Amino acid sequence: MLRRTLIKALGATPLASVPLAHAAPQVPVPVPAIGAPLALPDVPLFDGGHFRAAQAEGQVVLIYWWASWCPYCAEQTPLMQKLWDEQRPRGLKMLGLSIDKREEDARRYLARRGYTFPTGITTPAIDRVLPRPSKALPMTLVRGRDGRVVMAEKGQLFPEDVAQIARFV
Template identity: 30%
Template sequence: MKKKYKKFAHIAVIQYVACLLCFAITATTATAAKLVNKPAPVCELTTLDGQPVESLQALKGEVVYLDFWASWCPPCVQSFPFMNQLQQEYGKQGLRIIGVNLDEKIVDANVFLDKYDAEFAIVADPTRQCAKNFDVIAMPSSYLIDREGVVRYIHRGFRPGETDKLRIIVEQLLRHQP
């Protein structure tokens, strides 16, 4: 009888934890959803060597593909060639890709970048406040920002099968001239 009770208690705990996780994911997703169709949060980003860079608000008139990444993230390795390709194809049409590194040690980011070429801007978020403002909960997390500085789409993670959808959204944003 005790074994059955322990098994039941174990299942109940698992279900309880699963419910908490679902609530946390839903709450976080709801927070991120509040960013869509709103101006991009203000961020203080730097170069990897600590020099300030222009704000996202200064990039109005361009479509911004803002991608938060880290060296320890396997999907980030897969996303870099895609972002390089987008930058090559659409850069002259006004696409600006910015990779925001969230590594604790910049040396880790530099080792990653020595292996995986980035043909787009790489910046750092030393205080992690920008990642908090954008509600980054997965790596990579990408935010597509229109020419008016408004967040139009959020994409978490990276799977090669999703590139067509991302490309279509980028093309739509580039066609829109305010």
């Protein structure tokens, strides 16, 4: 009877969502609120350089989480590259963060498509300072000159949405 009661109680709940006794609970990270302060980590970049948080102080910073396997990222990333190319001379700083499990997949993806915006890969150390909100990809944040969030969007942006990021620079 206990087994039947348990199965009935679970109903349509997928077994993957049933917490295991030994698994640490995953707490979803909310999207930062507009106006909230946003700390930035130092990030080693694929090109051998470093994104330095101290050098981004007083600058508009675009943070873009993506993955090589994400179809929505494949649509949005060319727009982000175009924005980077157009707004970098005006002072836009950008930090792409790949969530790929293998760095070589992310590097190959960027090289094949000719993307040059500054990019590194997420690590537990980076996630401690700047955790990726929710599970949605792509994820786009803009930090204003005052160090506070001026835009936070999860999911794919339309071309006009990406173009509007330029108003913050």
